[in-house]
Amino acid sequence: MAKRKKERIHQINHMLLEMANGNFFYRLERSMNKDSLEALSVTLNMLAEEIQEVMIHQGFANTNDTIKHIVQMSFILDSEGIIDMVNKHACTLLTIEYDDIIGIPFESLLTESSQTSWKKTWKTQLKNQNNVSDTSLVLTFKTKENLLIPNPCYLTTFQNKTTKERNTLITVIHHSKSQFELETDLKQRVTQFMDNSKQSTKTPITPFKQKLRLSFDDIKKLREGHDFIINNLDKKLPSLKEFALQLGTNEFKLKYGFKELYGTSVYRFLLEERLKKSQLLIQYTDMPLKQIAHTIGFKSFPHFSKSFKDRFGFSPKILRKKYLEKNGN
Template sequence: MPNSDDFRVKRIQKMLLEMAKGNFFYSIEPSDKNDNIASLVVLLNMVSEEIRAAFIHQGFANAHHTPQCVIQLSLILDGHGQIELVTNGTCSLLSYLPKDLIGTYITEFMTEKSRERWTKKLSKHLKRERSETVLFLEFITKNGLLLAKDCQISVYQALDGSGQKILLNTVFFSKGEPFETGLPKKTLKVTKGTKEHKVTLTPKDIQIIRGVHDAIINNLDKDLPSLKELAHQEGTNEYKLKYGFKQVYGTTIFRFLIQERLRMARTLILHSTHTIKQIVQMTGFKSKTHFSRAFKDKYGRSPSELRS
């Protein structure tokens, strides 16, 4: 009988190899065990999630450094969920050959929770002639890694009269441009709205702003001091910090804090066994009600729905 610990270690090795190649969209399904390997799996999933989000953020914050590689998972299924057509990107993501996928049922490559979600949701949509929905699904690769993503599901009638078809689509961003290693040589002009008043950010100012950015990410469970106090702590003034941060990162400090707290909460819900109450405390939210409302506004489902 194979050793389950050996199998878990092999999956970790495979995921590390994928990350070394620049593929940060894989994760490992958490187990019920409470040991060092389980802890390593949680940490590795969180690191992968953070790096992936950093690449995407780089693209939005700087249009000249957008992600370079977009890999699409795309399949056409019949009305019973049997795979009829796959793209090369799908085969690459799942680590299967086309002949291994075509003719099999899509549910064979899903986790148990996703199979239940798929069966429950699709039964309603297949009653209609045409419909579209978004469904969060987890696929299992040939190597035992997970691909978790919101998928666009379209149900339609084939023009050749072969009956109902299902189109499943989603996109994974992979490698991006290398991160900038130095500070800008020129100063950065920041304008407050449409007014004439401007402030100049020196390389040192931008370094301070980046330090604030990193401090927020590393202290999501702590309350953020006032902007005046934060600026004083970092050796700058409130105006430069407030509008400089928005210019560099495209959002306000407070919105960035909430965004990162929610992103961390989503990672913990998907990749850890912490209770929702523990996650609320770990991500700095004052109440479970406030957290749930903000989470659903951002991700379209409640924390408990995402975990179920």
């Protein structure tokens, strides 16, 4: 018991060091204990996930070099599932030397629950007779320090021209849906501009409206509004006119600037953040669902449940049930 407690403290300490170094993709494995160490683990997981999202989303809206996908790890496996190649970044994330990874089974890098998902999906892929076959699944990796790295993985099985065996390419990616939507919108606007430019010169083209220029002071006030929303998800947001006055700006700059900086409206951002927080609370705490709805600012559970299902495609009850089954509870 004392040994296990010491190991958990060591993992928490390592997690804090990684976060201090700017690495927010690690997670602590949850236990069945209901003590202060488990509470701290849950808090750190939630904090790391929130900061990771902020680091990806903030400061990149509507720029030419937006972040869309981040490749974290890459592996190539032989027909037996043994690692033939791994990129250096994967070695760094897993805190394992390159020579120690090459030649070991890929599944040995995964948690027990992910090993089951991996074996089932990989065997199905190997049976595919196409030259190249693609699929995806979510896997959780375990580092040498027993920290967790959950992420979507893309699998490509292909026939090696030299050995005639089926090899597998695994790409582990952290991606941003919101950023993808911003880039898609930008591409659509560019395409629309090019289509307009190809029209006959006889066809009148509506001139573009000049964009409002946001000053540094404007951006600072908008970020204050962003932080206020994040820190007061349980409270009712005042009207946009009142909210703008509180920030020291006007309603037009608030609506326009928020859309430019964060790619969405103020109220849509509030709803999205409430639902994101509820997702974390459902997965990483034992808080009753009705209490979660109240904690994130919903007046009724039915309204929360409907909004949650509209956003994620399944109800809060289903998510809680799946997570408990996954963790053997």
